[in-house]
Amino acid sequence: MTINVKVTRDxxxxxxxxxxxxxxxxxxxxxFGLPSSTLAAYAVAQWLAQQEQGSKIAExxxxxxxxxxxxxxxxxxxxxxxxxxxxxx
Numbered sequence: 398m399t400i401n402v403k404v405t406r407d408x409x410x411x412x413x414x415x416x417x418x419x420x421x422x423x424x425x426x427x428x429f430g431l432p433s434s435t436l437a438a439y440a441v442a443q444w445l446a447q448q449e450q451g452s453k454i455a456e457x458x459x460x461x462x463x464x465x466x467x468x469x470x471x472x473x474x475x476x477x478x479x480x481x482x483x484x485x486x
Contacts, residue, residue: 406438 414422419433426433 410441 422437423433428435431439444485
């Protein structure tokens with residue numbers, strides 16, 4: 398089963414790259430049979446997706462750690478209020 402998705406690219410982004418990067422991009426584009434601008438647009442989209450996914454994972458980890466730390470602090474405060482633990486002054 399083949400899924401065809403048409404993506405329109407209406408906006409322009411101009412960037413400057415080192416000559417070696419341009420040479421590598423153009424060589425890879427030829428191997429894939431794509432214009433170098435199409436391959437560059439794909440590469441930028443992939444990089445953005447990876448960064449967004451990474452930040453979502455980092456945020457989830459931070460929330461989990463924060464929640465665990467909050468639970469531990471609440472438990473310590475409950476024990477301190479019950480006189481079972483003496484907080485440092």
